[in-house]
Amino acid sequence: MAKKSKREYVWLECSECSGRNYRTSISVAEGVPKLELKKFCRSERKHTVHKIRRK
Numbered sequence: 001m002a003k004k005s006k007r008e009y010v011w012l013e014c015s016e017c018s019g020r021n022y023r024t025s026i027s028v029a030e031g032v033p034k035l036e037l038k039k040f041c042r043s044e045r046k047h048t049v050h051k052i053r054r055k
């Protein structure tokens with residue numbers, strides 16, 4: 001029997017302007033990972049730190 005993977009769709013939210021710019025799926029089988037990613041923010045037109053934001 002295949003193992004059911006616990007995945008959840010989350011937003012990547014800009015830490016500077018709180019814009020939700022990216023959508024991604026993460027594995028929540030062992031808790032929500034603390035991810036901080038440098039992503040391009042379209043509204044600010046620069047790279048900022050984006051954090052996971054659950055619904």
Ligand SMILES: [Zn+2]
Pocket residue numbers: 014015016017018019041042043044048
């Ligand atoms: Zn931003």
